[in-house]
Amino acid sequence: MSITLSQAEAALAAAREAAEVIGVPMNIAVLDAGVHLKAFSRMDGALLGSIDIALGKARTAALFGLSSEAIWEFSKPGGTSPGLELTNGGLVVFAGGLPIRDENGALLGAVGVSGGAVAQDLQVAQAAVAAVQGG
Amino acid sequence: MSITLSQAEAALAAAREAAEVIGVPMNIAVLDAGVHLKAFSRMDGALLGSIDIALGKARTAALFGLSSEAIWEFSKPGGTSPGLELTNGGLVVFAGGLPIRDENGALLGAVGVSGGAVAQDLQVAQAAVAAVQGG
Amino acid sequence: MSITLSQAEAALAAAREAAEVIGVPMNIAVLDAGVHLKAFSRMDGALLGSIDIALGKARTAALFGLSSEAIWEFSKPGGTSPGLELTNGGLVVFAGGLPIRDENGALLGAVGVSGGAVAQDLQVAQAAVAAVQGG
Amino acid sequence: MSITLSQAEAALAAAREAAEVIGVPMNIAVLDAGVHLKAFSRMDGALLGSIDIALGKARTAALFGLSSEAIWEFSKPGGTSPGLELTNGGLVVFAGGLPIRDENGALLGAVGVSGGAVAQDLQVAQAAVAAVQGG
Numbered sequence: 001m002s003i004t005l006s007q008a009e010a011a012l013a014a015a016r017e018a019a020e021v022i023g024v025p026m027n028i029a030v031l032d033a034g035v036h037l038k039a040f041s042r043m044d045g046a047l048l049g050s051i052d053i054a055l056g057k058a059r060t061a062a063l064f065g066l067s068s069e070a071i072w073e074f075s076k077p078g079g080t081s082p083g084l085e086l087t088n089g090g091l092v093v094f095a096g097g098l099p100i101r102d103e104n105g106a107l108l109g110a111v112g113v114s115g116g117a118v119a120q121d122l123q124v125a126q127a128a129v130a131a132v133q134g135g
Numbered sequence: 136m137s138i139t140l141s142q143a144e145a146a147l148a149a150a151r152e153a154a155e156v157i158g159v160p161m162n163i164a165v166l167d168a169g170v171h172l173k174a175f176s177r178m179d180g181a182l183l184g185s186i187d188i189a190l191g192k193a194r195t196a197a198l199f200g201l202s203s204e205a206i207w208e209f210s211k212p213g214g215t216s217p218g219l220e221l222t223n224g225g226l227v228v229f230a231g232g233l234p235i236r237d238e239n240g241a242l243l244g245a246v247g248v249s250g251g252a253v254a255q256d257l258q259v260a261q262a263a264v265a266a267v268q269g270g
Numbered sequence: 271m272s273i274t275l276s277q278a279e280a281a282l283a284a285a286r287e288a289a290e291v292i293g294v295p296m297n298i299a300v301l302d303a304g305v306h307l308k309a310f311s312r313m314d315g316a317l318l319g320s321i322d323i324a325l326g327k328a329r330t331a332a333l334f335g336l337s338s339e340a341i342w343e344f345s346k347p348g349g350t351s352p353g354l355e356l357t358n359g360g361l362v363v364f365a366g367g368l369p370i371r372d373e374n375g376a377l378l379g380a381v382g383v384s385g386g387a388v389a390q391d392l393q394v395a396q397a398a399v400a401a402v403q404g405g
Numbered sequence: 406m407s408i409t410l411s412q413a414e415a416a417l418a419a420a421r422e423a424a425e426v427i428g429v430p431m432n433i434a435v436l437d438a439g440v441h442l443k444a445f446s447r448m449d450g451a452l453l454g455s456i457d458i459a460l461g462k463a464r465t466a467a468l469f470g471l472s473s474e475a476i477w478e479f480s481k482p483g484g485t486s487p488g489l490e491l492t493n494g495g496l497v498v499f500a501g502g503l504p505i506r507d508e509n510g511a512l513l514g515a516v517g518v519s520g521g522a523v524a525q526d527l528q529v530a531q532a533a534v535a536a537v538q539g540g
Contacts, residue, residue: 005179036183040175044140048171048440049468052493072487085488094486118485169439170318198319215388216364217342218355223322275449306453310445314410318441 002032003109007132008039011111014131018124026115027054033107035062050114057097058112065107068097096121098129137167138244142267143174146246149266153259161250161259162189168242170197185249192232193247200242203232231256233264272302273379277402278309284401288394296385297324303377305332320384327367328382335377338367366391368399407437408514412537413444416516419536423529431520432459438512440467455519462502463517470512473502501526503534
């Protein structure tokens, strides 16, 4: 089972709402469990440079079933896997990408958010996940 | 002026509705006038190979302010511009990509649709355009 | 000897003037004899999709010291060199790219023009060449 | 509103003048707010390796509406966004790229300068910005 468009739209809507609350226009990407684009929103005024980052965070989270920043723990200086972020055509290893799972923990897909400070991106991504998984 | 997210969402919704009427799940991409991704929907069951085609059709239409298949008239055997489809990192030169304009004819962006027969893709793209431009 | 910035600026100015006469905003690229970008102008309203084409026409003309459309004679069906347009990362093989030579015929660089009909692009490129070579 | 060719030409002229004052030939790129090439000059004698850097600095500044070196603050060791410079096909995160804004602070485009020491590149980029924004 992979994420449905209905679930992806719910994730986008929740992310946009969370972004409006903090007043930061965001790019939000939802990928399925096969790491293919399912749905995307760029809010008016969101940075153009963050489109690729939102897609990259979602891709990173979907590829490994981990948050995007968890990959940094492996690839950072002193980590077990230096250069991991250079694989798969380039990963994005800071926060804002999260896996989305069903009630049994199976991977449905992932969301990636970019446009604000990293803590803001993460907060908005969490809202997207909660809209699908419950929160 | 470039397309707003509200306009892009209206285009996606109209496209999904038109696709449901004909019973063919589609990939639908909306780009802004600067040829950057604004919004995207992949309907459940839509072909994975059509994600890139929908994006490419929208990109082609936004880059030239023409329908995607209009580019083929230039690039086809005997046309004035052989190999035009190889420029810009590769264009998609069959129907399903359309420019979206405002009431004064200025380019707002473009939509690209892929997932069915080419005539079906075009029909769904026309529905998306009509939702923004009126129809 | 390669083209100077002063010569390249003269080529751009002549091209812009010729484009204004026919009322078609153009992208104009000037490359040096080493096939590196020397100067570029995108006139207001010129097609975004023509940026890459103008650069490609200039690159094609500089690489071979021939007009861009001369390459098509080699690569077209029945020509001696099928697929030639796929070499060098992709050539542009329709008119609008011209070599620029000094008074002894040595290659100084090339100009590429895109934004109108192919005949218009060629006319504007010829104006650019004439500004450097005399015409 | 994006940058006009007249504004871009004024930016290039001011940059060339500033570069001549310090005696360092520069590559200068101006992009529009949609991150597309608008105008470019390579001064005679400017390094070939700096063409891509000037374009990359301008692209970085246009994508994020920030100076190119501001991106380094995010991506440097201990920053919030390790590997940010690997997104968007590769960013250039040292000084010499600056956004260009209108009198209301809206992004018009960006300039990127490369050819000298980084401090010289920045100085020349500042002259380009001042020619459009006033200084």
